[in-house]
Amino acid sequence: MANEKIRILLLGDELGQGEALTKALEKEGHQVQHCLRPDEALTALAKQKFDYVIADCMLQGSVSGVDFVMNVKQGNPRSGMKFILMSGIFTDKDFIKDAMTRTKALSFVEKKSPFDAAPVLALIAPDEGKGEAAPVRKTLYQIFAKEKVSQREKRKIIESLEEVSGFDLPFIYSLLVETDSSGYLNIYEKNGSVSGISFSQGQIVGVDVEDRTTYLGEMLIQSGYALPHHVQEALAERTNQKIGLRLLRANQLSPHAFDLILMEQMNIRLSRTISDQTIRINFAAADVEASQPSIDSDRLQYYLHDWIASKVTTGWLKSLYMLWAGNVITVSPAFREDHPVLEMALVKTLHGFLSRIRQGVTLTQLLEDKQNPEAAIYKGLHLLLSKGLIMFGPKSAFKTDIEQHAALRKIWSDVQGKTPIQIIDFLGPENLDEMGLASLLGPQPKDASSPTMTLWKNLRVKLTEAYQVSLDSGFREKSYTEAVGKEAESKLQASKRMEEARQKLAIGQFSVAAELLHEVQRTHPQLEHLHILMAWAKVGQSEGGKKTNLLKEVEFELVQVPAEERYDAHYPLVMGLFQRAKGDTMGAKKQLERAIAMNPSLIPARRELSTIESQLKKEKDIFANVDLKGFVGGLFKRR
Amino acid sequence: MGKLDVKKETAGDRLNLILAGTIDEDIDFNQIPLSGGQIDIQMSGIKSINSCGIREWIKWMGTAAASQITWHECPKVIVDQINMVEGFLPANAKVMSFFVPYYNDDAGSEKNVLFRYGTEFKEGSLNPPADVKDDDGNAMEMDVIEAKYFKFIKK
Numbered sequence: 001m002a003n004e005k006i007r008i009l010l011l012g013d014e015l016g017q018g019e020a021l022t023k024a025l026e027k028e029g030h031q032v033q034h035c036l037r038p039d040e041a042l043t044a045l046a047k048q049k050f051d052y053v054i055a056d057c058m059l060q061g062s063v064s065g066v067d068f069v070m071n072v073k074q075g076n077p078r079s080g081m082k083f084i085l086m087s088g089i090f091t092d093k094d095f096i097k098d099a100m101t102r103t104k105a106l107s108f109v110e111k112k113s114p115f116d117a118a119p120v121l122a123l124i125a126p127d128e129g130k131g132e133a134a135p136v137r138k139t140l141y142q143i144f145a146k147e148k149v150s151q152r153e154k155r156k157i158i159e160s161l162e163e164v165s166g167f168d169l170p171f172i173y174s175l176l177v178e179t180d181s182s183g184y185l186n187i188y189e190k191n192g193s194v195s196g197i198s199f200s201q202g203q204i205v206g207v208d209v210e211d212r213t214t215y216l217g218e219m220l221i222q223s224g225y226a227l228p229h230h231v232q233e234a235l236a237e238r239t240n241q242k243i244g245l246r247l248l249r250a251n252q253l254s255p256h257a258f259d260l261i262l263m264e265q266m267n268i269r270l271s272r273t274i275s276d277q278t279i280r281i282n283f284a285a286a287d288v289e290a291s292q293p294s295i296d297s298d299r300l301q302y303y304l305h306d307w308i309a310s311k312v313t314t315g316w317l318k319s320l321y322m323l324w325a326g327n328v329i330t331v332s333p334a335f336r337e338d339h340p341v342l343e344m345a346l347v348k349t350l351h352g353f354l355s356r357i358r359q360g361v362t363l364t365q366l367l368e369d370k371q372n373p374e375a376a377i378y379k380g381l382h383l384l385l386s387k388g389l390i391m392f393g394p395k396s397a398f399k400t401d402i403e404q405h406a407a408l409r410k411i412w413s414d415v416q417g418k419t420p421i422q423i424i425d426f427l428g429p430e431n432l433d434e435m436g437l438a439s440l441l442g443p444q445p446k447d448a449s450s451p452t453m454t455l456w457k458n459l460r461v462k463l464t465e466a467y468q469v470s471l472d473s474g475f476r477e478k479s480y481t482e483a484v485g486k487e488a489e490s491k492l493q494a495s496k497r498m499e500e501a502r503q504k505l506a507i508g509q510f511s512v513a514a515e516l517l518h519e520v521q522r523t524h525p526q527l528e529h530l531h532i533l534m535a536w537a538k539v540g541q542s543e544g545g546k547k548t549n550l551l552k553e554v555e556f557e558l559v560q561v562p563a564e565e566r567y568d569a570h571y572p573l574v575m576g577l578f579q580r581a582k583g584d585t586m587g588a589k590k591q592l593e594r595a596i597a598m599n600p601s602l603i604p605a606r607r608e609l610s611t612i613e614s615q616l617k618k619e620k621d622i623f624a625n626v627d628l629k630g631f632v633g634g635l636f637k638r639r
Numbered sequence: 640m641g642k643l644d645v646k647k648e649t650a651g652d653r654l655n656l657i658l659a660g661t662i663d664e665d666i667d668f669n670q671i672p673l674s675g676g677q678i679d680i681q682m683s684g685i686k687s688i689n690s691c692g693i694r695e696w697i698k699w700m701g702t703a704a705a706s707q708i709t710w711h712e713c714p715k716v717i718v719d720q721i722n723m724v725e726g727f728l729p730a731n732a733k734v735m736s737f738f739v740p741y742y743n744d745d746a747g748s749e750k751n752v753l754f755r756y757g758t759e760f761k762e763g764s765l766n767p768p769a770d771v772k773d774d775d776g777n778a779m780e781m782d783v784i785e786a787k788y789f790k791f792i793k794k
Contacts, residue, residue, distance in 0.1 A: 104745055162723075162787055184689040188723050196690025208664070208690045282723050284716045286661070286687030 005031040006124060007049065011041045011068060012056035012086070017115050021054075024117035027435045030124060038063045045072060050081055052124060057087040057099065069103040082106045084123055112394045118439060119145070137320065137428060140168060143175075144324070144385050145392045147333060151179045158283050166275040167316045170307040171386045173270065176283065177202050177297050178388075183285040187273055195273055200288040204295040207269040216243050218567035219264060221597050224590075225257035228597030259293040264563070266295055267303050271563040274311040276526060298340075301387065303563075305344045308383050310562040313525050317378040318414060319426045323440060325363045326407060328393040329381070335389045342389075345559050346380045353380060362396050364407045376556065398442050405452040408441065411459060420469040421479040423462070429470035432463055494524040501533055506604055510540030531560040532570050539577045547581070554578055569599035576608060585612060644684070645671055652676040659684025662692030673703035683712035683738070693724055700729045708732035712753065715740055715783075721791045728791065739788070741771050741779040748773035749782065760792050 008025055012018045013036045022032045033048075035041040038059060045053075053072060055065035063071075069083045085099055088111035096108045109119045139157055143149050154175050164172070169187075176185060180202035187195040198206035217235050220226040220243075230252040234243050244261070247253035295303065341347060342354070351371045366377055384390045398404035415423050423432075430436065441459055445452040469475055497516045504513035514537040520527060521534065535557035542550040558578065561571060576591030589612050595605040642661040647654070654675040662685065688696065700708070708731055713721070718737050721728045728734065738751040752771055754760050759767060771779045 160784055184687060186690050186693065186720075186723070192725060194690045194693050194724060196693075198689060206689075280723055282719045284687055284719060286716070288687075 005029060006051045008032045008052045008054060008124065009041060009044055009050040010034045010054045011036075011038065011059070011065065012054075013037070013060050014056070017111070020115055021117050021120060024121060024435055025124065027433060028121055028124070037061070038068045041068065042072075052082050052084065054084045054086060054120065057085055057090045066099045066103055069105060073103065084109060084120065086111055086120070088112070116395055117435075118395070121435070137323075138430065140164070140171065141320070143388075145327070147391065154179050155181060155283075155285075161281055161283075163278060163280050165316065166273065166277045166279055167312045169270075169274050169281075170304050170312065172281070173197065173204070174300060174304050174386055177204065177295075177300050181283070181285065182288050183283055184288070185281060185283045188280040188282075189277065190279070197270070197273075198288050200290045200294070202297060203290065204266065204270070204300070205288060205291045207266045209269045209272055211272065215268065215564070215567040216261065216265070218569075218598050219261050220244075220247070220253065221594050222567055222572060223257070223261065223264070224594075225261060226253045228594065232597070263293040263295060263299065266293070267306075268564045268567075270295075270303065271307060271311060274307050276313065276316065301341055302344070304386060305341070305346055305383055306559075306563060308379050308386070309346055309559045310531070311526075312379070312382065314375040314378050315426075315525070317382055319428075321363055321378065321381070322411070322414070322427055323431055323436070324392050325410070326395050326398075326442070328360050328362055328396045329357050329366075329390055330360060330393045331358060332388055332391040334387075339387075339389060341383060341387050344383070345555075346376070346383050349556070350376055350380045353377070357390055360393070364410055367410065368406060373556075395439065401445060401447065401450060401452050404442050404445060405450075405455065408452065408455040408459060411440065412455060415459070415462060419479070420466040421483060423466035424470045427463070427466075429467065432467035432470065437463055490523055491527075494520045494527055498527060498530065498533065501537070505533060505536050505540065508540065510537050513537040514541060529565060529568065529570065531557045532565060532568070532574055535561075536570070536574045536577065539574065539581050542581050551578070551581060554581075567598075569595045569602050569605065571595075572598065573602060573605045573608075576605070580608070580612065585616065588612060589616075642666075647671070649675070654678045655681070657681040657684070659686075661686055662688040662696060664689070664691035666692055666695050668695055668699035671699070673699065673706060673708075675706060678703060678706050678708045679711060680708065681711045682717055683714060685714055685717060687716055688720060693720060693727065696720075697724070697726050700727075700732065704729070704731060706731065709735045710737075711735050713737035714751070715788075718788060718791070722787065734791070739767075740782040742782040743773050743777040743779045746773060746775060746777045748775070748777060748779065750779060760789075763793055765789055765792060 006029075008030050010018060010022060010025075010032055012021075012034075015036070018034045018036070022034045025032045033044050033050075035044055038061070041053075041055075044050075053069065055069050057065040059065055059068070065085055065087070069085065072081070073083070083103055083105040084107050085103065085105045086109045090096070090099075091110045096110075099105070100108055107123050109123070139160060143154065143157065158172060158175060158181075161168075161172070172185070176197075176199050181199045182201050183199055185197045185199065187197070189195070193210045195210065196206075196208045197204060198208075217231050220231050221228050226247055230247060230250070231243070234246045234250075234252075237246065239246070241249075244253065244258050248255060248258060347353070352369075353366070353372065356366060356369070363377075363381065366381075367374060372380075381390075385392075398407065415426065418426065427436075427440075431440065437460060440463075441456055445456055447453060469479075497520050501513040501516040501520070504510075504516065513533070517530065517534045517537055520530060524530070535554045538550050538554045538557060542554065555578075558574070565571065572591040572595040576588045576595060579585075579591060580588035589609065592605050592609040592612065595602055596609065599605075642663060643666055644659045646657040649655070652675050654673070654677070656671065656678065658680060708729070710717070710728070710732060713734055713736070715738060721734070734756070736753055736755045739754055740749065741752050742749045750771070750773055752768065754765075754767070759765070767781070773779055
């Protein structure tokens with residue numbers, strides 16, 4: 001059952017394209033019969049059962065592809081066959097709509113020049129047929145290349161998913177909310193733990209995770225919704241009543257503020273589910289009662305922004321978008337200039353990003369433009385795609401040797417130094433076969449002696465070697481076991497370096513700390529508290545020259561701090577230092593007070609606060625001692 | 640019993656439970672002690688189960704380690720958990736029948752077909768009905784990914 005080949009009947013009279021598509025489908029493991037004429041196709045259908053029929057609309061003779069499909073459907077109403085229509089000529093929207101209504105085909109594929117088999121291959125993913133679940137990237141992210149995806153289609157895609165990465169979850173949550181779903185999304189981790197998210201008519205109404213740390217006290221202080229001493233008093237009381245309720249009853253917290261805090265708590269729990277782990281998920285539609293507080297679509301887009309900024313690593317995004325690097329990015333029909341997402345930091349801070357997208361540009365071209373950091377480009381792109389504001393168009397053929405060379409060089413820099421196992425993890429084995437390589441590297445360069453040819457050959461050898469390893473399950477298992485051991489050792493080293501950096505920061509050795517943290521960032525960009533410490537090191541270095549650039553970097557580091565780390569006293573400490581560096585002394589004072597309320601023994605916060613307080617006192621004394629006549633005179637003095 | 644209706648019948652050493660509704664954080668399985676040499680659980684009325692419900696279910700099933708348990712008419716939500724969660728179907732329990740969703744794309748019709756042990760399935764093999772039709776006689780197809788949905792049969 002699972003290993004049976006999918007049988008495809010292809011009807012089209014363009015011999016070259018037909019052969020190319022047949023070859024591509026066969027390489028995916030499907031069995032294809034290509035017929036040039038409708039009568040030939042009918043004979044084939046009479047002899048054999050097919051799972052799919054792909055028909056070109058434009059055929060020589062009196063029978064069109066649409067007529068053919070309708071005839072076959074009428075003659076075989078219970079066949080269970082799926083139909084795909086194609087055309088390079090009939091691409092008028094009304095024609096497509098009419099053809100789809102008449103034939104109820106699975107999809108209509110517009111043939112582009114040069115011919116690209118990928119859109120057809122994506123439709124024949126095994127989950128559409130009868131085999132095993134397709135790789136998540138093929139199934140889930142095909143949405144990024146579709147102008148319109150119905151709610152049912154989106155829900156069906158989610159229901160078909162099983163094994164995903166924790167980094168796929170932000171997009172999955174967003175899809176479930178957008179599709180007004182009701183039901184339970186259960187998340188199963190490898191260690192046997194089960195978490196669950198409850199959706200009621202497109203709102204997240206419950207988040208159940210095994211680690212139920214609340215951070216409630218820290219959240220109340222950090223948000224400013226309750227006064228630090230009220231929280232500390234409530235925490236000191238020995239009663240079974242929950243802290244939030246105690247504050248509410250004492251009128252020290254408003255019910256609205258408490259709802260906001262509970263919502264933020266849901267955000268933290270959702271944020272914890274997003275990690276670089278392979279997990280299994282199952283969404284079961286069910287009637288779930290609406291309740292408050294809940295996270296609706298408007299609120300979720302802010303959380304989506306934060307998760308992409310803080311949790312999803314650039315490495316994972318690079319890997320996800322590797323195969324889309326040559327596709328033209330365009331704005332989607334859902335794009336609107338006043339969309340709130342465009343005002344969010346990940347998009348707003350990108351210079352000229354949207355105007356370049358409006359011109360039609362590929363990801364490779366966006367990355368060549370050094371105006372924006374690579375991480376920011378990937379994250380901004382992922383946010384806009386996840387919200388459906390932009391989409392991928394067809395793959396753009398390399399117009400020149402220089403263009404292909406640039407794209408190959410980029411791939412080389414991404415895979416250079418990686419072991420075959422790391423390459424498989426990075427690209428996914430499904431993208432390393434002949435078809436995947438052709439799509440990734442482009443055609444063989446014409447000039448055999450060019451540097452592009454050398455690069456193309458080297459990459460083919462390296463990636464093919466990785467693919468061969470992916471087929472050898474014994475070697476793969478062994479390599480993974482070794483890699484897990486090495487990873488644990490390397491993580492331990494990185495944690496030690498982080499601790500060392502933390503100590504250097506506490507005594508004001510910011511450059512040394514920054515060096516240590518850069519080392520950690522290279523190997524373990526997801527280590528807890530890394531971004532807070534990095535922001536601290538950078539803000540410490542910002543005293544003096546290059547201040548503006550460094551403060552921008554600090555801002556980007558702070559955006560990347562995950563929700564669950566914002567309730568550690570170091571976060572308001574660094575926020576305070578950042579605000580002081582920007583000249584907002586009062587804002588800095590407030591943040592530092594919060595940091596001390598959360599952790600009274602945080603010496604750097606106390607030191608900084610005392611400096612600010614003596615500075616403020618000095619300013620006050622100066623003001624008090626100024627001679628009134630001189631002061632008024634000073635105000636009106638001509639400059 | 641929260642959102643779960645439980646009907647209980649006892650005949651000698653045999654306990655028959657009929658469950659219907661939702662299994663979630665409100666469930667208290669302590670109120671349904673599992674006892675007897677043979678326990679039969681009818682599940683067709685179970686509408687949904689969330690992560691809290693899954694954890695409670697596993698603990699509950701663990702209290703009947705000495706009994707032989709049979710599960711009947713398992714809906715899709717239960718089959719999904721059997722496939723996903725290690726220990727959801729304990730070693731002393733056996734699925735006697737479960738539902739498989741079918742649909743017809745043209746008519747938009749949907750239907751759950753009961754697969755019975757010994758007829759449509761047994762250990763390691765599947766024998767789906769040759770022809771499933773909706774009320775209007777339209778041929779229907781399975782609305783599940785076979786490799787995913789029938790995984791527990793092959794275990």
